[in-house]
Amino acid sequence: MLEITKRNQNEFTVIVAGKGDKRQYIVSLDDDYYYLLTQGTISKEELIRKSFQFLLERESKESILSKFNLKVIKGYFPEFEEEIAKEV
Known part of the structure; x- marks a missing residue:
C-alpha cells in the first residue's frame, strides 16, 4: 500500500506498508x-x-533512500524516465 501526503508544493511524505x-x-x-x-x-x-511502483518492482522498500529528490532515481535506474513516460 502506498500513501502519499503533500508536505508543501515540492515535498511529499510517502508511506509504503506491507x-x-x-x-x-x-x-x-x-x-x-x-x-x-x-x-x-x-x-x-x-x-x-508511479515512481514508487517503478522502484518497488526493482528493489525492496528497505533499499529505497529515506529522503531523496525524484531526479536521483535515473542515476540508479537509467531507464526510469523512459519507463515513466510510458505510464503518463
Missing part, C-alpha cells in the same frame, strides 16, 4: 522535473506513486 511493517520517505519534486516527465498530464502525487 507484511506487517511500514516505511516512511520524504520525496522532493521540483516543478521543472515534474513537467519534463509529465507535461502536467497527471498530478505530482500520481507521478510519485
